[in-house]
Amino acid sequence: MYRKIGILIALIISTLIVAQDIEVRNDSVKKVYTFKIFREIGSTSWIHTQEAFAEAEEMNADVILLHMNTYGGQVVFADSIRTKILNSNIPVHVFIDNNAASAGALISIACDSIYMRPGANIGAATVVNQSGEKMPDKYQSYMRSTIRATAEAHGKDTVVANGDTTYVWRRDPHIAEAMVDESIYIEGVIDTGKILTFTTLEAIENGFCEGQANNIKEVLTQLDINEYEMTTFRPSFYDGLKGFLTSPILQGILILVIMGGIYFELQTPGVGFPLAAAALAAILYFAPLYIDGLAANWEIILFIVGLVLIALEVFVIPGFGVAGVSGITLVVLGLTFSMLDNDLFDFEPVGFNKLLEALGIVLSGLFGSLLAIIYISKKILATDSALGARIALNTQEDVELGYIGVEASMKELVGESGVANTTLRPSGKVEINDEIYDAVAESGYIEKGTAIKVSRFSHGQLYVVISREK
Structure with missing residues (x-):
């Protein structure tokens, strides 16, 4: 009997040892989450980044690895992505497959470590317009400050040499700023009159790259991650559609269609195409913002009440006074607030720059709709124009x-x-x-x-x- 008890105890101990060994081995397997930015940085890239980080946090990933190859994009979305990276509780690393130019450089510098393929580049972060022309200095100043602050966020390393302790920037903010400002001179790095762009070896030498790698597997090896489970972000069709619908350019166009459609509907009897176009544009504008929790019910109500006041001003109240001005104001506020993740009128979590950006998009759309209304009214619908001849009765019945x-x-x-x-x-x-x-x-x-x-x-x-x- 004692022998059987001894055997049973031995089996239990062996089972516990094996289970503990399995648990230790499982703990050594890291959860790696990867996602790509292989396109111009814009609203779609920002949508994908938010989705990727949410999935990585949900699965308790140990590491997020950004796979990058981009020539840049819109600064506002690059700033949002770099802020997301800097505030991440999960370490974020980037593998630059070929290019990390302009906005891509800003995002890369925000990551905990940078790895680059041989022949890759990072830098050239000057702000330019759609035609590639350099923007005025106020835009460059903002970018200089942003990229400098991003480099400073990584802090300093302690260096001990010959008994002396010094503190050296892990990412030198002055070098980062030289990627934006051609007037900066850094001995042995860049002369004045040139925008800084590093090759892989130059980036390693100057502290803007932790190592050279040919693929993601080599990056993970250099991160001392040998056993891992890799999950790759797969964007859904809706993610791409939402990114497209929330791009500033399209939002401006939708606002143009909303206001232009309402105006031409008021100028014509009955209910027709202009109102249908305005309604469809309003749905496309508010739907993705509402689904994402940005557009709240009260913000949409502001917009609707504004339209009602404008209609009352046109059809009921003579002249153009309080109702008309109030209506336009509410329409602008409804469209603007719907873009922002604010709590009623508390914009502190959003920031003043985001508020100005949203207001700028709305006002640009309204200004564009005004120009379109003037052009269509005076040109396209003129009976002596090619289009006017097709849609207007132009025959004189003498x-x-x-x-x-x-x-x-x-x-x-x-x-x-x-x-x-x-x-x-x-x-x-x-x-x-x-x-x-x-x-x-x-x-x-x-x-x-x-x-x-x-x-x-x-x-x-x-x-x-x-x-x-x-």
Whole structure:
């Protein structure tokens, strides 16, 4: 009996030892999460980065490895990505497969370590426009400050030599700034008049690269990660679509369509294509922001209330006053706040720069819609234009040809004076010689009760102007 008990105890101890050994071996297997930036950095890259970091945190990854090859992109999204990296609780490393230029350099410098393929490059972070032309100094100043702060975030290393202790920047902020500013001179590194770009070996020599590698496996080996489970981010179709819909350029276009569609709908009878286009643009604008939790119900309500006030100003309230101004203000606020992750009117977590950026996108869209309205009204819909000839009735139905649908006596009203019986926006009714006629204002709106004069009669329609006679 004692023998059986001894054997049982031995088996239990052996099982515990084996289980402990398995647990130790499992702990040595690192969870590695990788994702790529192989395109221009923009809204889609930012969406993918957020999704990737969320998945990495959910699976308790030990390491995030960014696989990069980009010529740059939009600074605002690069800044968001670099901030995400700097604030990450999981170590983030980057493997530069070929290029990390401009915005890509900023993101790479934010990572805990940088590894580069032989022949790769990092640098050239000057801010340029869509045509490749250098932007004014206020943009360069912001980029200089951002890339310098990113390098400083890695702190200093302690160096002991000949009994003396010194502290050396792990990523020299002055060198990082030289990637933006061509006026910086650093002996043995860069002359004035040139923007700094490092090759792989130059980056290693100057502390902007931890090592050279040909692939991700070699990077992990240099990170002393030999046993690992690798998970790679796979963007969904919706991620790409959401990134496309939330790009600043498209958001500006959607705002243009919303406002332009509403304007042309107000100028035409019935419900037609302009309103349908405006409604579709509004859905495409708010839907991805609402799903992501940026656009709250109250922000969408602000936008809708603004539209209602504008409609009341146009159709009900004479003149253009408090309702119109309030409506435009609420529309702008609704569109702007929907882009921001704010708590009601608390913008402290968002930051002033993000607020200005969102407001700039909205105002740019509104300004663009104003220009489009002027152009379409004066050019495209003109009856003597190619498009106007197709969509407008341009044939004159002369009396000599047998057309007698309009009273000839109305021609005699040209030059007559009267008063606006309703507000002309631009069409409405006027009273001339105690008779009511349909009329169209030659330009702008004419308020009810304003003295008018018939300027011309064309195609069965009276046209009037404000009378200057006393």
